[in-house]
Amino acid sequence: MKRYIPRPREVAQEHIQAYMLEHNLQPHESLPPEREMCAMWNLNRSTLRSAIARLISAGRLYAVQGSGTRVSPRFPRTMQDLQGFSEYAAACGLRSETRLLSFSEVECDKHLSRRMHRMLGEKLYRISRLRMLNDLPVLIETAYIPKELAPGLEEHDLVRGSLFSVLRDVYKLQLDHGEETVSITSATEEEAAHLQIEAGAPVFWIVNRTDTPDHMPVEYCRTVGRADMVEMCSVLYWAEDE
Numbered sequence: 001m002k003r004y005i006p007r008p009r010e011v012a013q014e015h016i017q018a019y020m021l022e023h024n025l026q027p028h029e030s031l032p033p034e035r036e037m038c039a040m041w042n043l044n045r046s047t048l049r050s051a052i053a054r055l056i057s058a059g060r061l062y063a064v065q066g067s068g069t070r071v072s073p074r075f076p077r078t079m080q081d082l083q084g085f086s087e088y089a090a091a092c093g094l095r096s097e098t099r100l101l102s103f104s105e106v107e108c109d110k111h112l113s114r115r116m117h118r119m120l121g122e123k124l125y126r127i128s129r130l131r132m133l134n135d136l137p138v139l140i141e142t143a144y145i146p147k148e149l150a151p152g153l154e155e156h157d158l159v160r161g162s163l164f165s166v167l168r169d170v171y172k173l174q175l176d177h178g179e180e181t182v183s184i185t186s187a188t189e190e191e192a193a194h195l196q197i198e199a200g201a202p203v204f205w206i207v208n209r210t211d212t213p214d215h216m217p218v219e220y221c222r223t224v225g226r227a228d229m230v231e232m233c234s235v236l237y238w239a240e241d242e
Contacts, residue, residue, distance in 0.1 A: 145167070145218065204226075
């Protein structure tokens with residue numbers, strides 16, 4: 001069997017990522033100068049720069065003119081938090097932007113009927129948005145909202161505004177709990193084009209439903225997230241013995 005020999009660029013990428021882990025580099029912290037890294041790992045300058053360019057393309061690093069290469073911030077998505085994207089991004093110190101991909105009315109099918117406790121054929125709003133952080137595409141969110149609960153939703157600004165806030169403040173829908181599942185899938189060609197990654201690249205597949213206190217589903221959302229820029233986090237609590 002032919003033994004696989006990694007390319008020099010791949011070796012350089014492994015060195016860089018190992019250095020980031022070993023030194024616990026935080027977002028916006030700088031890598032050593034290129035000359036120093038070449039000496040540390042016995043690399044030529046072109047190989048190192050090729051590896052850095054690949055990691056920049058993958059969203060792991062970013063370059064600052066005259067200041068070298070720095071670690072890109074990652075989006076720590078805490079599963080227990082029920083909060084709008086813009087609010088959560090701001091709390092993480094990240095600049096957010098939203099682009100509306102589509103807004104339409106659809107009929108409730110069998111799958112949505114089960115998940116949202118709605119009759120077949122009921123009208124739902126389908127809202128697909130691209131979420132950006134610091135000018136980089138991170139998530140594609142496709143949300144379903146019963147039209148009956150939010151009539152005229154299309155009149156609201158869901159690009160500069162927050163869907164979560166509109167449902168809460170305009171339609172007086174109190175959202176206090178939900179359920180969420182997370183898995184890994186591969187990006188389709190359309191998803192990859194929006195997220196600026198290669199088709200077939202691994203992505204998070206996040207499915208959640210948000211309910212009111214009386215367990216009425218308000219939003220059902222399917223999210224595709226870049227695995228290189230999103231960290232799924234969970235908060236643990238100590239349960240004392242009874």
